[in-house]
Amino acid sequence: MKHRMWSVLVLCGVAGVVMAATPARIVISKGAAPKINIAVEPFGGDANAQQIAAVLATDLVRSDWFNYVPAANAEVIVRGTVTGGALNGAVFSRGHSAPVLQKVCAGDGSNPRSVAHQMADEIVRNIAGKPGIAQTRIACVANGTGSKEIYVMDYDGANVKRLTNDHTLTVRPRFGPNRRTLVYTSYRSGWPDVYIMPDVAAPAPRRVAYYPGLNTGGAISPDGRRLAVILSKDGNPELYVMDLASSALTRLSRTRQAESSPCWSPDGSQICFVSDRAGQPQLYMVPASGGEARRVTFGGYKTEPDWASWSVSAEVPDICFSARAGRQFQVFGLKSRTGEEMLLTQDGADNEDPCWAPDGRHIVYARTVSHRSSLYILDAFTGRTIELNPNLRVLGDCTAPAWSR
């Protein structure tokens, strides 16, 4: 898989500013990942068959593993019939009469988008050989009600639902290892506490950390059993791991400075977090069971790490974070194996709060221009960015996005 990297030497202007702020090892990826030419022929059957076909076509384009082309130019063609809301789909390779993939996608007529998303993930998994993201969800914070509340939506910004009604500051959502569990921080008690909502489909939050002082930064381990969390009950913001069954705490940091923003390695053995113990905030890693912390970034102001649950390619970083670059914040990548840092956004806006999709390729982040924030999606392979969904602007400023695992 050829993936071109342009060194900073090739870039002019803005890149020089970035170098001054964060010296060494900065490259921006402008690779062109190979794509498969695909077409979706009109579906037969139910009245909403063409809506399903259209959503499927959009899903395939959003996956970034396919080019959508006229059927005459396609290497791969999708055909289907919708009956009683369910899709009987088949995928054909050009020149072959037997399908390479057949799939019945469940539906009852009430959820045409969901039917299309099921088919899209089957095609991405079987034809492109990658994890699909069409059935994932994105959560975010929005302030349109006058308070900061948490919202959840499909991965393409459809089916937006408000999850909290706390009338205060409700912030920093993060999904657990299934696609339903959400952890977040709310000041609804008057104090910052960490809550877990076991299923975003039926919001019933449980308060899990409410010690004196600060409780925030909750992140559920890949096995779903532990919570990394920032607590200040012992007199200073520190990193802890809570066993969710017993509420027992293990303390992982012991400094006079501020720790924040933990995230888990995909195997659950390490936690990456932020500390300003050496001056400005930097990324550190520590064994999740305790031990010596290891500094992994140097120079500048680096915060908000998120560790991909799946690595798509050795060319693509597996940790994303936001760092000051000149006068702005930009999304950066870090290869956890080599320590190589890569600048991933660079568009004159403040780009913060990055979070990986479970395909290890896409990153959702908050883009702020003139103090207005909206959600964008970055393809870490190509550097291409798109607004998640302009319709979301009715929610107000959207920040702190989280992608389900």
Next chain:
Amino acid sequence: MNTRLLTKISVLGIAVVLSAGMVGCKKKSHAVPGPGPGGLEGAGPVAVAPSPDALGIMPARSGDPTQRNQPPRLAADTVHFAFDSSVVNPSERPKLDDMAAYMRENPNQIITIEGHCDERGTAEYNRSLGERRAQACREYLTGAGVDGNKLQTISYGKEKPADLGHGEEAWAKNRRAEFIITGQ
């Protein structure tokens, strides 16, 4: 220095005794097993500082911090900070000395210290930095002899600026710790 350290140790002792006296409150247990003093590398001044535990374990929560009971004297004692710093500057010490005097005059009041940041910087790091600012004031006050059990903290990060502007003048006002009364 010795007397300050002794004061801190006695405050810690009181906190431990009080927390041991709490009943039916599993989540408030302070007997937390820790991995030892790890993670202090590359931070020279940190290594010689007292254990962060000497800052004083926080008392159980009390009162409602959203009811902002802040008499003018407490408003005037708002402490300001340099960018990305939780160090109490010498210029701010008279305000904390006045707060210590106020708390000696009103020994039954519970004071909540709010920590705040300017809009630059990212949200969760600022939430921890705001807590550090509140804790730095708490540490100063307990070092001046104030009962740590009357001092609690809350961080709002960059969520509640005092000045909604976007320049250095506004930012300087927003990097602050404020004092409010949350109980008698």
